[in-house]
Amino acid sequence: MNVQAEPAAPSDQRETVLTGRSIAPGLGLGRAWVIGDLLKCSGAPQAISPDDVDHELLRLKQSVEETLADLDRSAARIEFEFNTALGGIFRAHGVLLRDLFTSGELDRELRTSLLTAEAAVRRVFRRWYKQFEAVENPALRERADDMLDMGRNVIRRLRGAAADGPQAMPEQSVLVVERLLPSDVVRLPKAKAMAVVVESLGQGSHAALLVREKGIPTITGIPGIVSQVTNGTELLVDGFQGKLTVAPLPAARVEFQERVDRWRATLARCLGACREPARSLDGQLVRVEANIGIRDDVELALDNGADGVGLLRIEHLYFARNSPPSVAELLGELKQLVAPLRQRPVTIRLLDIGGDKPLPYLRLAATPNPVLGRRGVRVLREYAQLARTQLAAILRLAQEHPVRVLIPMVTLEEDVAAMRALFDAVSTERKVAQPPEFGAMVETPAAALAIPALLKHVDFLCVGTNDLAQYTLAAARDDATVNDYYRDSHESILRLLRIILADSKQRSVTLCGELAGRESIVPCLLQMGFRNLSVAPTAIPTTKAAVRRINIGEQVAAAVDA
Ligand code: PEP
Ligand code: MG
Numbered sequence: 001m002n003v004q005a006e007p008a009a010p011s012d013q014r015e016t017v018l019t020g021r022s023i024a025p026g027l028g029l030g031r032a033w034v035i036g037d038l039l040k041c042s043g044a045p046q047a048i049s050p051d052d053v054d055h056e057l058l059r060l061k062q063s064v065e066e067t068l069a070d071l072d073r074s075a076a077r078i079e080f081e082f083n084t085a086l087g088g089i090f091r092a093h094g095v096l097l098r099d100l101f102t103s104g105e106l107d108r109e110l111r112t113s114l115l116t117a118e119a120a121v122r123r124v125f126r127r128w129y130k131q132f133e134a135v136e137n138p139a140l141r142e143r144a145d146d147m148l149d150m151g152r153n154v155i156r157r158l159r160g161a162a163a164d165g166p167q168a169m170p171e172q173s174v175l176v177v178e179r180l181l182p183s184d185v186v187r188l189p190k191a192k193a194m195a196v197v198v199e200s201l202g203q204g205s206h207a208a209l210l211v212r213e214k215g216i217p218t219i220t221g222i223p224g225i226v227s228q229v230t231n232g233t234e235l236l237v238d239g240f241q242g243k244l245t246v247a248p249l250p251a252a253r254v255e256f257q258e259r260v261d262r263w264r265a266t267l268a269r270c271l272g273a274c275r276e277p278a279r280s281l282d283g284q285l286v287r288v289e290a291n292i293g294i295r296d297d298v299e300l301a302l303d304n305g306a307d308g309v310g311l312l313r314i315e316h317l318y319f320a321r322n323s324p325p326s327v328a329e330l331l332g333e334l335k336q337l338v339a340p341l342r343q344r345p346v347t348i349r350l351l352d353i354g355g356d357k358p359l360p361y362l363r364l365a366a367t368p369n370p371v372l373g374r375r376g377v378r379v380l381r382e383y384a385q386l387a388r389t390q391l392a393a394i395l396r397l398a399q400e401h402p403v404r405v406l407i408p409m410v411t412l413e414e415d416v417a418a419m420r421a422l423f424d425a426v427s428t429e430r431k432v433a434q435p436p437e438f439g440a441m442v443e444t445p446a447a448a449l450a451i452p453a454l455l456k457h458v459d460f461l462c463v464g465t466n467d468l469a470q471y472t473l474a475a476a477r478d479d480a481t482v483n484d485y486y487r488d489s490h491e492s493i494l495r496l497l498r499i500i501l502a503d504s505k506q507r508s509v510t511l512c513g514e515l516a517g518r519e520s521i522v523p524c525l526l527q528m529g530f531r532n533l534s535v536a537p538t539a540i541p542t543t544k545a546a547v548r549r550i551n552i553g554e555q556v557a558a559a560v561d562a
Helices: 050-081 084-102 105-113 117-134 138-159 182-186 206-214 250-271 295-303 315-319 327-341 377-382 384-397 413-429 451-455 465-472 480-485 491-503 522-528 537-549
Strands: 016-019 021-024 027-035 173-177 193-198 218-220 234-238 243-246 285-292 309-313 346-349 403-407 437-442 460-463 508-511 532-535
Touching (some): 021 193, 021 206, 027 193, 050 084, 050 117, 050 138, 050 384, 084 105, 084 138, 105 117, 117 138, 182 206, 182 315, 206 218, 206 295, 206 537, 285 295, 285 537, 295 537, 309 327, 309 532, 315 327, 327 346, 327 384, 377 384, 377 413, 384 413, 403 413, 437 451, 491 508, 491 522, 522 537, 532 537
Parallel strands (some): 027 173, 173 193, 193 218, 285 532, 309 346, 403 437, 460 508, 508 532
Antiparallel strands (some): 027 234, 234 243
16 A cells, blocks of 8 residues: 555545445445555645755655665564565665666756655656666566655655554544555554445455454445545545445434434443353353454454454565564564463464565565465575564464464365475474464365375364365455455355365364354354364354354264265
């Protein structure tokens, strides 16, 4: 997400009701905080007087130097965690930026146009972009996007971190964006974001499930909204029905506020019993844990009565940085994250990047079909140091907190065998007498249908229906155009779940896809035999309430005719 936040201006728009699709349920009202491309600022550029030129040039020089230092730091960490070639991309960016800066064009633009440094950078980088785009050499043409990225980085520094991005959002805002990446959601302050409106977003995309996890009402499917509303316009977002009201009249606002009050009262009633363990009517205990990524999620999980953390997506710690963390940094961040959980168990999944979860600072070679390409465990196997850093930090954490280690996106038995060997080797090197339990995600049809082979290497399994649905129904989770095909409760998925349970014998199996928190499906999941569910923190109270309403009786998983 690139950021362009013009100062809030009152809107003179008429009330308009637009219909899109729901991504995260809930109701939110606030003022639009529109984020577009930093390099495509539509507002009038700000003029300066000739006396200000030296000051602006100094700001520009400092921002370029900071950007260069950051590129150097990123290159060093990526060389260590990945390889020299990938780190080299950042070094090459540094050389390019230095060359562009020393060419004097930025200085000239600023002096002749008498515009602020931001405006000069915008003009010059757009010009350079066009030149790169026009060249015949494909390698040089590819650098056009890198060029834009560097321009955005320089502008970000000129504006200062505090003015940049969602952090700068005023209280009671509704974020309006064209695209939303998981790394954007990680940085989104829940206390300020009343709702999110995204032009286009896949129902099962990681960004979508993160807004659901954070409990931020979100809608999508309203093309062009970024250019239709201005900053400060009042918006009502109905995340249940996928409706957006722009510039509501007083009557609509009052009616909406009444709905918000009723909805909050219902939530509060559900929250009442959520701290107690969930038992079905016939007394069977069901663990309801939380899926988390960042500190806000932990607090929400505890408030909502999580019995533990069934899935800690470590990638969020990577998204929130400009380069991969060292063992000490990662350990420090993990410790902070788990501390409020006291001794509640935490299952930590190793980095699952690729597909719709790119690491913003890592330029893996383009692949024709990212969700079918290098993702999850495939990346970990290729870059062993990346996995070693995480394992070392987790093993150290395991000395003070009950943790389990989980491998993402498994398809082959070799994936699990190779990661198990690495896990055992790091445990031995670090003289860990009692390593934590080691498990694998079952989120591809190949893994679901080969449970006996996987069980040779793992202590437990976690089933991820988000990816299982994507790969079984051949519908990319981040592709809004195939939302109708992306059905995680389709009969094929339920059948795979029965097979997984029947084949995993007595081994612990947690269901941690979004399906686990779908109230209407919970009875079916319990009757199949699931007793460990891990859900979005906001879904814990309703999931526990669903458990308490049913009489599970005999489980039927064993009856699968696989
Ligand atoms: C899943 O695929 O169901 C899962 C839990 O993992 P993620 O959503 O992070 O891909
Ligand atoms: Mg997954």
